[in-house]
Amino acid sequence: MKGIVFTEFLDLVEEKFGLDVVDKIITESNLESGGVYTSVGTYSFSEMLQLLQHLSEHTGIAIDDLLLVYGEHFFSVIETSYPGLLAIYQSPIEMLSSIESHIHVEVRKIYPDAELPTFKILEKTDSSLVMLYNSSRAMHHFGLGLMNKTFEHFNTTATIVLEKLNKDGTEVKFLINKK
Ligand code: HEM
Structure with a gap:
């Protein structure tokens, strides 16, 4: 890490x-x-x-609540340190559906030894996104905090439901609906 x-x-x-x-x-x-x-x-x-x-x-x-707040804080670190990475996105759904294909790809160029999760897109519309989170670190609530702030960054809000697919939280489904 x-x-x-x-x-x-x-x-x-x-x-x-x-x-x-x-x-x-x-x-x-x-x-x-x-x-x-x-x-x-x-x-x-x-x-x-x-x-x-x-x-x-x-x-x-609870650890998940600590990670949620930390994820929300980390978004401001990203905004300050990597503004160029965010600037190309016009909408929160576009941005979140690009974590795997663009954002974390760029992160890996900066930090080749970064330990990143994978996000698989299951469904995507203009106002909704269903993604599968996979990581041995089970930092899904850190991700939830980043997602909350992604919507705030675009002056909007969303309902984000998190479904743990296994007990240790290494596989989680995110159901995201823009309001
Ligand atoms: C981890 C960068 C956007 C989800 C990380 C790490 C960095 C990073 C540096 C830590 C890697 C390590 O410790 O080895 C960035 C940057 C972003 C971005 C620069 C935007 C420009 C996002 C977004 C999400 C996300 C929007 C939304 C879900 C995560 C999660 C982790 C993580 C959940 C924790 C590691 C894990 O679960 O395995 N990211 N990230 N990231 N990132 Fe991103």
């Missing part, structure tokens, strides 16, 4: 819960990196999982 995902996560934890909570979750986790991340470095996903688990224990907030 890329360092930018860790640095932005820890910045958000500091902003929402304070530096003492950042210190606590780092100390409680068994981190090969020692909790020191650079945005271009690459680190084990298990480090993110441990940080999330300890943050969830401290705050009483």
Whole structure:
């Protein structure tokens, strides 16, 4: 997992819960990196999982809810860092249906060792999209947060239903309907 995902996560934890909570979750986790991340470095996903688990224990907030808020925050990182990638899209449905075929393809050019999910399009109309998310990291709620903000970016809203197709959440169906 890329360092930018860790640095932005820890910045958000500091902003929402304070530096003492950042210190606590780092100390409680068994981190090969020692909790020191650079945005271009690459680190084990298990480090993110441990940080999330300890943050969830401290705050009483479920990991999926933490990932949702983090995904919403990460969209603003994308807007700031990769405006050119978003600028070519005219609509949220166009953008979300291009994650697999364009957006993450470009991400992989920037970060060849990025660990990305796959999104398979099952149905698409002008106002709806059904996609299948697959990833061993089960970060579907991070994706949901990014999707929410994608609609906001285009000054619109959507109903997004998430259906877990297996217990561990590595396969998830997203049913997206623009309002
Ligand atoms: C992961 C970039 C748009 C879904 C990532 C990662 C980066 C990235 C850097 C982390 C890779 C790693 O840690 O190795 C971008 C950029 C985007 C974009 C630059 C737009 C310009 C989106 C959108 C979605 C999405 C719109 C909507 C669902 C995800 C998910 C992950 C991810 C769910 C977590 C990894 C996983 O589930 O396996 N993306 N992304 N991305 N991205 Fe994107």
